[in-house]
Amino acid sequence: MPGGGDGNSGSTGYATLNYRGGYGNANIGYSHSDDIKQLYYGVSGGVLAHANGVTLGQPLNETVVLVKAPGAKDAKVENQTGVRTDWRGYAVLPYATEYRENRVALDTNTLADNVDLDNAVANVVPTRGAIVRAEFKARVGIKLLMTLTHNNKPLPFGAMVTSESSQSSGIVADNGQVYLSGMPLAGKVQVKWGEEENAHCVANYQLPPESQQQLLTQLSAECR
Secondary structure, eight states, X not given: OOEEEEETTEEEEEEEEEEEETTEEEEEXXXXXXXXXXXXXXXXXXXXXXXXXXXEESOOOSSEEEEEOTTOTXXXXXXXXXXXXXXXXXXXXXXXXXXXXXXXXXXXXXXXXXXXXXXXXXXXXXXXTOEEEEEOOEEESEEEEEEEEETTEEOOTTOEEEETTTOOEEEOOGGGEEEEEEEOSEEEEEEEOSSSTTSEEXXXXXXXXXXXXXXXXXXXXXXX
16 A cells, blocks of 8 residues: 655655465565665465375465365355465465364356356365365366257156266256256266156267357257
């Protein structure tokens, strides 16, 4: 912040700028008086080595949280100034409350269009001096709204749909529609709605390449 003064002893002034980011903190300042000018700066940060690699962050306290969200790069961590996941989907929260439940949440509005989270919130209870993981499962791929029919009729409400290739799953809603995320351009889904021999089917699908740039792709398919 800027400031200054003027009096019998001469004029003075100063300005400072502070930055808090995902990979550390930085500050720069300038001050002057009648015959002295000063420029100063500083950087600080932390490095956390863990089983999945090395993650940079802000200066670390005794108890920290490692955010693990592979595939969800550059996602903002809620209520943490300047903290975002790195290119691998990892981040370090520099401090945590010991022996109490800490809520860790990713801002879904900052996710890439082709990324979806199974869970956007994780709760952890660290002990003193611990490094605890807050894990998030990210699905990277096409977001698909499928309308499925079987024998020319919409699949029954509540049927379970599973993708073999992406391990994504969903439940059929009204009119045979189901939402699936992290899907590849081509594949097949398995559907089951009971224990009877004829209470299951498989649907193959093929999407155009431009689906990879769309926020949501819609497709109709016959389940056989």
